[in-house]
Amino acid sequence: MLQFTDLQSKKEKICVVGLGYVGLPLSVLLAKHFDVAGLDVDTKKIEELKKGIDRTGEVDAANLAASTMTFNSDPAVIAQSKFIIVAVPTPVDENTVPDLSIVERATEMVGKYMVNDSVVVYESTVYPGVTQDVCVPILEKESNLVAGSDFKVGYSPERVNPGDKEHTIDKVVKVVSGMDDESADVIEKVYGTIAPTFRAASIRAAEAAKVIENTQRDVNIALVNELAVIFNKMGIxxxxxxxxxxxxxxxxxxxxxxxxxxxxxxxxxxxxxxxxxxxxxxxxxxxxxxxxxxxxxxxxxxxxxxxxxxxxxxxxxxxxxxxxxxxxxxxxxxxxxxxxxxxxxxxxxxxxxxxxxxxxxxxxxxxxxxxxxxxxxxxxxxxxxxxxxxxxxxxxxxxxxxxxxxxxxxxxxxxxxxxxxxxxxxxxxxxxxxx
CATH class of the missing domain: 3.40.50.720 (NAD(P)-binding Rossmann-like Domain)
Structure with a gap:
């Protein structure tokens, strides 16, 4: 299996799939310690990033220009990397049903190009079970490799708060998890170079932790919104x-x-x-x-x-x-x-x-x-x-x-x-x- 020392020495590369509000600032931070390739299928975005333009505004021009990471639209870069992070959107459809199509397509792409001994980590918000029950079968099918013996998977939920210059990735605890202790060790060491970490008991626990963080906020805001309606009627x-x-x-x-x-x-x-x-x-x-x-x-x-x-x-x-x-x-x-x-x-x-x-x-x-x-x-x-x-x-x-x-x-x-x-x-x- 991939060793952390191989990443540390830059013998092996990290590939971040998806360079949006999550993937780009994460890549820039990781590139301070590792050999990082950023991958996005949006060719216009890649050309902008090569010119130092970040349309999200999450990374300032100076940090982007100083970064050693590379910007790629060719998925072949995955085959050159053994630590792969998937950070793509997971929206809902018009009926508020989870739409996993983007993460599924990204997983298919990773599976087609990933090599033996790779570690694949998901950052996208999902419900408990998606990483192992949805993504792993796709990876196995596309790669003809077997999870656990030929490659490992893990989950480390993104906690990016767009526009927040105080609670940046490096200042917020990174929840990490792996399919076994061996994968969790490597994943924790990688993220531990850029942020404090907490190892969740399992991938499912980490997935659940992510969805309840925002669910808790949503419910509390709903309470205050309802109070606002009530008190408005009372003239308070x-x-x-x-x-x-x-x-x-x-x-x-x-x-x-x-x-x-x-x-x-x-x-x-x-x-x-x-x-x-x-x-x-x-x-x-x-x-x-x-x-x-x-x-x-x-x-x-x-x-x-x-x-x-x-x-x-x-x-x-x-x-x-x-x-x-x-x-x-x-x-x-x-x-x-x-x-x-x-x-x-x-x-x-x-x-x-x-x-x-x-x-x-x-x-x-x-x-x-x-x-x-x-x-x-x-x-x-x-x-x-x-x-x-x-x-x-x-x-x-x-x-x-x-x-x-x-x-x-x-x-x-x-x-x-x-x-x-x-x-x-x-x-x-x-x-x-x-x-």
Whole structure:
């Protein structure tokens, strides 16, 4: 079997399959210690990376330029590597059923090129059992090798938080696991060179740990979202309530909001799918949380339209600041802000202009049919929706926001992310709303 010393001495190579938000920063870190080949089937992305362009914004230009890793679109590089990391997306389909097609195709590609004594590690989020019950058979079929004797597998779930420059890969504990002690040893040593590690009891335990991390967050956010709806009906600010309740030492701090992206809004469905389809158990708490969070953009849209109507504008023109699923990143996957746009325009007859300096215009148009405006110059609307806490928006004061609104209009500010001070906004002459 592959020895860690062979990787350490650069006699053997590491190949990272998938150079997105997870694979690229991981590759750059590993390349400081090992001979690393990055592989992605997106040839345009590979050409960009060779020029020092990272479309995700996760790796700064200096670190990318200084990296010794290579960028490849030819899967033949797998045959030159004995430690292979698969870091590709695992989304859900339109019916919220786990879509394993991308990881399955990546596994087929690895299997076709992998050589004897290889170690294959999966980082993609999956439900317990996928690595050994889905991926291993594919690897064996494509390679004509036998897991356990000819090659090893392991699982080390990604914990990347896009846009977070504090909790980077090297500062977050890396959960590692292998199909046996021998594989787990090598995997732990590799990841141990770049981050603190924790060895899970099994691959299935590591897979389960990953899905519950985001499921826990999803359920807690759903609770606070439901509280926001309840307290809004009572005429109480949920933020005043949370501030008071937060003085107790064991109170968990979560805030209401739109839950999108490729992790928190997706991962729970992997766990609920496995529970219902394979074990006959319906996880009501998790599914209820998903239902609440998946409907929040509709709740916000209704609130916005209701306030507009109360101020005498039935078909308002609004500007929405932000369309990415979270602040300071270009990622628009599963953006509930896009869902908010759709609800406002299709259900409530609003005209909505959308501005986001971080998002790619072509991608937003392709994914959601939304035409982003180039700037806020000359924008005059009935109301402004601050949907994403980009730094540029958080730094806007009441005067800057006021300039976007018609002098003769209702001057409405919808602070979805609760960025601004309500008193300051109202003193400037705006009507303020927040979740």
């Amino acid at each position: 600010s949920v933020y005043d309530v949370l501030e008071a309740a937060g003085t107790k030492w064991n109170f968990l701090h979560f805030q209401p909001g739109l839950v999108g992206g490729h992790c928190i809004g997706v991962d729970p469905y992997y766990l609920t799918h496995a529970a219902t389809q394979f074990y006959g158990y319906r996880p009501d708490v998790i599914l209820s949380g998903r239902k609440i969070n998946d409907d929040m953009h509709n709740i916000v849209a209704r609130s916005i339209h209701t306030l507009c109507a109360q101020r005498g504008v039935e078909s308002p023109t609004l500007v929405m600041l932000g369309v990415t699923f979270k602040e300071n990143i270009p990622d628009v996957r599963n953006s509930k802000v896009a869902g908010l746009y759709k609800a406002l325009t299709e259900k409530h007859g609003c005209t909505v202009l959308v501005y986001d300096p971080h998002a790619d215009k072509a991608e937003v148009k392709h994914e959601y049919g939304i035409d982003l405006i180039d700037s806020l110059d000359d924008v005059t609307v009935d109301g402004c929706i601050v949907a994403v806490k980009h730094t540029e928006f958080a730094q806007m004061n009441a005067e800057a926001l006021l300039q976007l609104l018609q002098k003769s209009g209702p001057r409405l500010l919808f602070d979805v992310k609760h960025i601004y001070n309500k008193d300051d906004i109202e003193q400037a002459g705006l009507t303020y709303w927040s979740l």
